[in-house]
Amino acid sequence: MNKKFAKLKEFIPLYLLMIPCAVYLIINNYIPMVGIVSAFKKFRIMDGILGSPWVGLQNFEYLFRSNDLTIIIRNTLLYNAAFIIVNTIVGLFLAILITEIKNEKMKKLYQSSILLPFTLSMVVVSYIVFAFLSQENGMLNNSILKNHPVEWFSDPTWWPLILIIVQCWKTVGYGALIYIAGIVTIDRSLFEAAAIDGAGKWKQIKHITLPSLLPSIITLFLLSVSRIGYSDFGLFYLIPQNSGTLFNVTATIDTYVYSTMMAAGGIGRSAATGLMQALVGFILIILANSLVRKLSSKDAIF
């Protein structure tokens, strides 16, 4: 008994450290979950959450009755899948490259700069992209494509590619830094041993670096999967300049909710959509986690 208590005492400073975050999470994330019921109510501010009348699944109707439902769900899920795959591959690639650099100063420079786009607001990015793609004055149409201008904002063909490129440019830094941190902790002697045994760079990466990074890759993967129902509103609304002709390839659940927000039904409907996105993410992460637990149990999140 005393031994157990002594061990507990050792961790008290850590628990104290955790308290602010725990309090924040409880207040900001758990207590508001009561609000989930507003997805099933016709929410009126005057009646509050408890007083508003129940309407069952009516709030979900507008989403499911929409003719565009398949389009927005398909776009949201496929784009997120593409983002996860592309960001992981490019992130790993960048991380490996950066850790190979000998010059310490340049290494620090590159590490900081890949994170820079992440800090930019999507609004600023939308103007940068517009500078490239503007049909009248844009850089692309006026230089490389001078004789064959492309009507970027009326032609949906290129947009999946454009959006993936922009998203990767903006967010890859985050994952790359985590991978860099992971690579740096790998024991140098493993690489030396492999070099002595005659393994080339590619073999070393394949057999040492990647397996050691597997925990980080899996963690980031699982975190992204839980957000698969959500999309970056700025990315899908601002970058295509909300152009109607691109709707089929740039509309996601979030932009759809926004564009119908002006019509009546506001809070109940938004709550319903949010609930649906969260449910999808929840189910997927449980599935993904149990899959990971089967394959390599110590890497599962829970």
Next chain:
Amino acid sequence: MKKFLSISIALIMVLVILAGCGGKQQNNSSSSSNSSSSSNSSSSSEEPYTVNFAYHAPKEGNQQEVNDLINELTMRDLNMKVNLIPLSWDTYNSKFSMMLASGEPIDISFAFSFSMPSFLDGGYIVDASEYEEYTKDIYNLLGEEVKAGYIGDMLVGFPMMNSRATPSAIFVRKDIFEALGYKESDFNITTDDYSSFDKLTELFAKVKQNYPDITPFDGFRTFGLNTITYVDGLGDQFGVLENYGQSTTITNWYESEQFLQFAKLNRKWFTEGYASKDIAVDKELGQAKMKAGKTFAIFASYGPNALTDVKSQTGYDVVMIPVSEKMKSTTAVSGAMNVVLHTSKDKAKAFQFLNWAYTNAEFNDLLNWGVPGKDWIVNENGQADYPPGVTVQNVHYHSDYGFIYPNQYLMTPWAGSPEGIWDNLKNFDKDALISKAFGLNFDSAPVTAEISQLTSVIAKYENPISFGAVDPEENIKKLNEELYNAGLQKVMDEKQRQLDAWLAKQ
């Protein structure tokens, strides 16, 4: 020792963070809370009521002095204090909805007609007809127009005093226009004859030829988007009374000859290079483009003071080429209204204040021009102007948005306004075509689901087709297919039903 230190540091951190939480809550409210229940040793035995008045202001933060002066007036006349809550155009959509949703105690605010369906649905608005005894003066001022504030049986609010028609025109730069040898009388554009619009195309061709660095036509507004000018949609674009409201049958404007003609006209401009290639996606207003010297002509709705307005917005002298008749519809009247909200603690007092706001000249002047003597003075022509040394760059408080305040007709007009400007505004709609549905406000409650669907369909097609960025015929066909799939017929039937019932009662 080390252990003690680490535990105490951890404790201090926790306490600091918790203290920080507490402090933040106090700074949360965006409105200044200084004018609330402060001491008042006046003769009245009642505690003065504070009216939270949300109004449009171009920038937030300079309200304190104006607020104090207004308080002096209101204490004298009504034994009330006012708490000014400024809202700017862009925050109206985001901030205001948040304020309402979080139940902030606002008594009175302005609201646009497109927000009405969601505000009514959320139960935010008080039925003004229940407080008629307090608002007699407003009824007198508005006369017949009070009817425009009704949605169903509920009087939603009171329209601002403003010109009641919203015709449209093309504004062109005077210098280039005259250099090319044109006169205003060369243009006689009417929707009865679509070939009259071709003169514009001809003008743009000349501009492009002689001034290759300037885009002939640009800006984020054009014919196909300005439904408020050409048809009476009873509040939205889904099912309208065509030809300036001169019909009593609800039809689909997007299937009309008019919409097709407009689309074709813009398509021609787009393909010939008279309109910017980005026109369908660039959100910049034409006025800003003209100010930068980048465009020759822009499309805009206008009021009686149009030429002065556009000059002050762009810095250039312009010639106005009207492209529509004037129409007076309910939407033109009820586009912006003053409403009393359910979060008001004392609605009777709020209506009293509103009544006073419509009749007190000093209040309207304070709200619009600021502190007399500091932000504005009365010049020798009897008009308001900047005091010596003060300019538009350094003035402390200057709003100049009279049309969104209760009663701009009571205000001192700004220097440079033509003689009799208020009469001009009042008479602006005297020669307007009055829509057959004037006075009816469509109650969209039965079809809200369809309307939200239709809104998202329109969002896909409206801009590309109206600006000519895509082929009109093919895309108009697609648009109408999707509109009908989204329930357009149901909305049109409901509108026709309400219209017929209302007409029968007249």
